[in-house]
Amino acid sequence: MTRQRAQGRTGIESRSIRRLFREKGIVFTTQREQVLRAVIEAGKHIDAEELHRRLSASRQRVGLATVYRTLQMLREHGLVAESQFGERRHRYEQAEGRHHDHLVCLACGKVQEFEEPAIEQLQERAARRHGFAALSHRLELYGYCRACGRRNTP
Amino acid sequence: MTRQRAQGRTGIESRSIRRLFREKGIVFTTQREQVLRAVIEAGKHIDAEELHRRLSASRQRVGLATVYRTLQMLREHGLVAESQFGERRHRYEQAEGRHHDHLVCLACGKVQEFEEPAIEQLQERAARRHGFAALSHRLELYGYCRACGRRNTP
């Protein structure tokens, strides 16, 4: 298979993951390392089962229960982000420094990301107005992407 | 476009629901009437099972499967709105003319609604910038409500 992927973007060495975990107070195990690495390599919006499948195929076997446990733990530590696009299952991606939201196409299912800092500010303002201290949020727009929109709305 | 709604508060007569269904091309059944009426009477964020419980207690018995089927159908016709507040189950409410979003308290679980028309506009703009035709959206802010925030962050 392909070699250790692009060391620049996704090629986190074991040593740095170990250190990352230590900094966050997370006990290091190879399973946890594998899961985090797989989420990062997947690139986008992967679900637990697919993650489990990939891990079983290559590298070391990791139990499905552990995949779920680890994803939840990584989420609590802010290392992965969880979304749900009107589907039953959750999807995960590496938590970026900057937050982004999602455009979900109802026709082809494609999910694209977008950022709109102004929205974030307004959200914060709206929350504050209600005496609410917002920690995180989830914003998803449902509709038709460029390709499908052309097809469906003449 | 007739603004015939709010017959008092909950007192929608059978006749108007019948007509409403007809206008939407929905076959009228007493079960469907009961479900819609119960959602409206519940007032806020009720889930399918609770709805089923209430219907079984009072009025006519309605099967759980029918509750689910009907909720989905009413949602597709824009008569009820569905949300999911980080829980497993979905919650439903009467679809209002104006859209609103939700503030979900991570401590006490309380859900309050808010409106921020400016956010809606920005969303629309962001979507358009990506060639995306937005039909609906879902925005939830997670954090601490006024009461819980005082307790947790002194």
Place this chain on the structure above:
DNA sequence: CGCTGCCTGAGAATGATTCTCACTCTCTAT
């Protein structure tokens, strides 16, 4: 009023996620 076909209900099925618990491994203190 009688068909035709959509609607309903009870229970089974589904499927994503969580739980259980015996066993294993990590980490810290020796």
Place this chain on the structure above:
DNA sequence: ATAGAGAGTGAGAATCATTCTCAGGCAGCG
């Protein structure tokens, strides 16, 4: 290093919201 304590793991069972199945019912048209 090493051992001991305690947290992590895996396989399968359990959970549980939701959907499916299909025999029997009604709605609505003619």
